[in-house]
Amino acid sequence: MNILERNAPQKITSLISFLAALVFLPLLLFAAYQSVTLITRAVGTPANIVVDTKAVLEPIKTDFYHAFAQGGEESEDMIAPVLTEVKGLRPKFIRIDHLYDYYSVVQGSGGGMSFDFSRLDAAVNTILASGAKPVLALSYMPASIAQGGSVINPPNDWNDWATVVEKTIQHYSGKGEKNLGGVYYEVWNEPDLASFGSWKLSGDKNYLTLYKYAADGAKRVQNANWFYFGGPATTGLYKNWIMALASSGSRVDFFSWHSYLPDPKRYATDQENFITWMLPYPWHTLKPTLITEFGFTGDKSTLYNSTYAAAYTAAVIRQLISGGASYIFSFELKDGPGQTNGWGLVGHQNAGKKLKPRYHVYAFIDQMAGSRLQVTGEGTWVTGFASVKDKIIRLLLVNFDRSGSHVETVPIKFTNLDPGNYTVRQHFLFGTDTKTQQTIPDGVFEQKLYMSTQTVAILELTKTE
Amino acid sequence: MKNFLLLITGIIIFISVPIVVFFFGQQQELRKKAAPATTLSIQPNVTSVPVGETVIWKILINTGENKVASVKVSLLFDQTKFEAQSITNSTLAPRILNQGTVGLGTATITVAAQNTTKPITGQGEIAVLRIKALSPSSAPVTVQFAPDTFAAGIGEQTVNVLTGTEPGSITITGGDQSALSSSSVTTTPVPTGTPLSPTPTPTTKPLESMYSQPATASALTLSIDTEATRGGKPLIHGTATPGATLTIVVYSVTPQTIVVTANSSGNWQTTPMTALASGTYTVVVTALHPTAGTSETLSSSFTIGGGIGGAEVTEATGEALPESGSAKTTLILLILGSTLIVAGTISFALKHYEYS
Numbered sequence: 100m101n102i103l104e105r106n107a108p109q110k111i112t113s114l115i116s117f118l119a120a121l122v123f124l125p126l127l128l129f130a131a132y133q134s135v136t137l138i139t140r141a142v143g144t145p146a147n148i149v150v151d152t153k154a155v156l157e158p159i160k161t162d163f164y165h166a167f168a169q170g171g172e173e174s175e176d177m178i179a180p181v182l183t184e185v186k187g188l189r190p191k192f193i194r195i196d197h198l199y200d201y202y203s204v205v206q207g208s209g210g211g212m213s214f215d216f217s218r219l220d221a222a223v224n225t226i227l228a229s230g231a232k233p234v235l236a237l238s239y240m241p242a243s244i245a246q247g248g249s250v251i252n253p254p255n256d257w258n259d260w261a262t263v264v265e266k267t268i269q270h271y272s273g274k275g276e277k278n279l280g281g282v283y284y285e286v287w288n289e290p291d292l293a294s295f296g297s298w299k300l301s302g303d304k305n306y307l308t309l310y311k312y313a314a315d316g317a318k319r320v321q322n323a324n325w326f327y328f329g330g331p332a333t334t335g336l337y338k339n340w341i342m343a344l345a346s347s348g349s350r351v352d353f354f355s356w357h358s359y360l361p362d363p364k365r366y367a368t369d370q371e372n373f374i375t376w377m378l379p380y381p382w383h384t385l386k387p388t389l390i391t392e393f394g395f396t397g398d399k400s401t402l403y404n405s406t407y408a409a410a411y412t413a414a415v416i417r418q419l420i421s422g423g424a425s426y427i428f429s430f431e432l433k434d435g436p437g438q439t440n441g442w443g444l445v446g447h448q449n450a451g452k453k454l455k456p457r458y459h460v461y462a463f464i465d466q467m468a469g470s471r472l473q474v475t476g477e478g479t480w481v482t483g484f485a486s487v488k489d490k491i492i493r494l495l496l497v498n499f500d501r502s503g504s505h506v507e508t509v510p511i512k513f514t515n516l517d518p519g520n521y522t523v524r525q526h527f528l529f530g531t532d533t534k535t536q537q538t539i540p541d542g543v544f545e546q547k548l549y550m551s552t553q554t555v556a557i558l559e560l561t562k563t564e
Numbered sequence: 565m566k567n568f569l570l571l572i573t574g575i576i577i578f579i580s581v582p583i584v585v586f587f588f589g590q591q592q593e594l595r596k597k598a599a600p601a602t603t604l605s606i607q608p609n610v611t612s613v614p615v616g617e618t619v620i621w622k623i624l625i626n627t628g629e630n631k632v633a634s635v636k637v638s639l640l641f642d643q644t645k646f647e648a649q650s651i652t653n654s655t656l657a658p659r660i661l662n663q664g665t666v667g668l669g670t671a672t673i674t675v676a677a678q679n680t681t682k683p684i685t686g687q688g689e690i691a692v693l694r695i696k697a698l699s700p701s702s703a704p705v706t707v708q709f710a711p712d713t714f715a716a717g718i719g720e721q722t723v724n725v726l727t728g729t730e731p732g733s734i735t736i737t738g739g740d741q742s743a744l745s746s747s748s749v750t751t752t753p754v755p756t757g758t759p760l761s762p763t764p765t766p767t768t769k770p771l772e773s774m775y776s777q778p779a780t781a782s783a784l785t786l787s788i789d790t791e792a793t794r795g796g797k798p799l800i801h802g803t804a805t806p807g808a809t810l811t812i813v814v815y816s817v818t819p820q821t822i823v824v825t826a827n828s829s830g831n832w833q834t835t836p837m838t839a840l841a842s843g844t845y846t847v848v849v850t851a852l853h854p855t856a857g858t859s860e861t862l863s864s865s866f867t868i869g870g871g872i873g874g875a876e877v878t879e880a881t882g883e884a885l886p887e888s889g890s891a892k893t894t895l896i897l898l899i900l901g902s903t904l905i906v907a908g909t910i911s912f913a914l915k916h917y918e919y920s
Binding site: 115119123124151154156157367370371374378379381382384385420421422423471473475 | 652659674717
């Protein structure tokens with residue numbers, strides 16, 4: 100029996116607790132109020148958006164985010180069962196890995212090596228049927244040529260690896276075979292990750308050796324369409340990996356990496372870093388850059404099922420809308436079987452192929468096609484960009500908060516409008532879509548927009564006369 | 565004898581042909597790899613602007629014999645005179661490698677050629693800067709290129725082929741002060757597809773002359789007020805030619821660059837944008853003459869004592885709760901606080917009860 104049970108009658112304890120709470124609660128509320136005020140001011144800036152409708156900047160690209168990656172959740176053509184849903188995403192590129200450990204492409208080794216692309220062809224054909232081009236991550240080591248039979252090990256003979264790459268590229272890009280143009284071949288997938296071999300830049304498991312022999316294989320390809328060959332597809336943008344590849348002397352047509360970053364603004368920083376590193380190699384600065392997987396976390400998360408993921412994706416696209424990577428690949432197209440917290444945009448067919456919120460964000464942002472307009476006053480949480488096309492002015496705003504609870508009422512001002520009557524459309528992704536008529540006599544239109552947690556909205560101004 | 569002469573002639577020809585080919589190849593290589601000859605300049609679309617209006621500045625390139633892949637344009641200006649609105653690419657540089665960013669007194673963008681087979685060559689416009697005039701000036705106010713401006717050549721003798729930059733200047737007239745507070749941006753001309761104006765190459769200044777000149781006996785003076793270090797922001801001040809543009813770099817972990825203009829009396833002053841932590845710092849001031857285009861440099865060191873400086877101080881005011889915020893923190897604090905108070909009160913009450 101403890102002291103409470105021994106000495107304190109329950110009624111007295113409850114009474115004292117109640118009285119204490121009654122006295123201190125107002126004080127606590129006041130303190131919390133002040134703390135929140137201070138914390139809010141200390142960590143961020145609210146947005147105060149001004150769109151200069153006559154300050155026209157560069158054209159906006161809306162293709163770079165229509166790229167998607169499918170992980171190896173199942174050792175089969177995973178996209179086929181959700182082809183209709185994938186077509187709806189209007190994909191430009193779809194990336195797959197596990198070419199050599201899931202699709203039984205390679206048998207034997209050395210002079211006895213043989214190739215059977217039939218199973219991989221089925222997966223590639225599905226990608227083509229979706230309207231996309233394939234990005235093939237040349238991975239992992241065929242067991243028949245790998246040291247110890249492990250698919251994350253170097254081969255027993257590097258020339259066998261070169262042959263595997265040669266035959267793969269010849270098969271898909273060769274004019275006498277699948278005859279595909281513009282295919283990206285990426286050497287390995289996340290080579291720095293322990294699960295995929297923990298490759299280094301030196302030693303027995305040297306990625307540069309893996310890459311060099313792959314490049315040797317690519318060089319031997321005959322009578323083929325133009326294809327892109329690159330890497331290193333690391334788990335993040337790492338200077339030592341990028342610089343090592345850039346200075347390796349091997350063929351590098353593109354640079355790739357993965358980004359699982361909670362802060363969307365880091366994507367712009369990464370891009371800036373990459374270009375800064377590459378300035379001593381001017382020819383490399385002009386090559387495509389591919390973020391072949393991206394998301395807010397590399398771990399599975401139920402947030403991938405929510406509007407959090409949609410807002411995050413919009414916020415990342417905002418950061419890369421000007422001067423960003425050539426293509427960014429949302430990871431991933433479809434959940435694995437039985438997953439309730441998977442990365443997929445679409446649920447597994449066994450779970451009803453449910454479309455998650457993130458699925459809808461790409462088409463929503465496509466509305467922003469046109470020429471970019473000058474926007475000032477973005478904040479810490481609410482960011483955005485504006486465009487004009489066919490005299491219709493649009494402003495996209497996204498409220499993304501990593502902690503998931505920020506709300507904001509955003510003052511918005513459009514300046515330098517042609518005076519007249521306008522239809523103002525206010526369209527929230529997953530929310531209301533309203534239209535009002537406004538007379539704007541002095542060329543300035545102002546309004547406030549309440550943005551609840553993790554929301555994306557487009558404000559559209561169309562002159563009616 | 566005849567055969568001997570023929571043999572000698574044959575041997576000479578045999579040896580000389582590869583030698584001639586080799587040297588010819590070398591000369592061709594030298595011609596292919598041109599010396600750095602690229603210049604950048606910046607030109608406003610008007611010579612004077614009223615306060616509150618936006619000026620469009622063209623950033624122009626003349627590559628000379630060079631083939632340029634990409635250009636990092638880094639601009640500095642007096643943040644008390646101008647507020648940057650945007651910076652984007654232009655016709656001669658169709659790609660943006662790093663998005664345009666504008667800050668207090670700075671604007672940067674990295675632009676590029678379409679690909680290696682179509683490098684930037686010749687003269688023309690590679691970027692456009694829009695800045696709003698904030699306060700009137702007695703002399704032309706300058707926008708200049710920062711030292712980290714870079715032009716990356718393809719297949720040239722050196723990677724950075726930039727040899728000189730030419731700042732631009734404009735006079736800010738009184739104008740409508742109300743335009744500042746209302747943020748109502750006035751109508752600005754939009755760039756059109758008209759032919760590009762040539763770059764005024766003969767007047768460009770070598771980079772070294774702009775940023776590395778030794779201090780000379782001149783109007784430029786530099787003082788640092790060590791008594792004004794509250795919050796880690798010492799007052800850096802001095803004199804210069806009236807209207808001169810002063811670039812002040814405070815070297816710390818992350819160097820801070822500030823641009824100010826000397827007033828009509830030649831006085832100037834500023835403080836670091838971010839508070840400095842305790843330690844010793846070096847400040848380098850470069851003054852650009854408003855008309856002659858010459859520059860001079862002074863430097864000095866100063867120390868900030870312990871206990872002062874560090875992170876920026878955000879002062880709380882008596883304003884109402886901002887329109888933005890998060891309810892999560894409040895809830896967590898409420899739950900935690902309530903639990904602690906109740907637990908504490910019970911504990912106190914029980915203890916008191918036990919002893920009584």
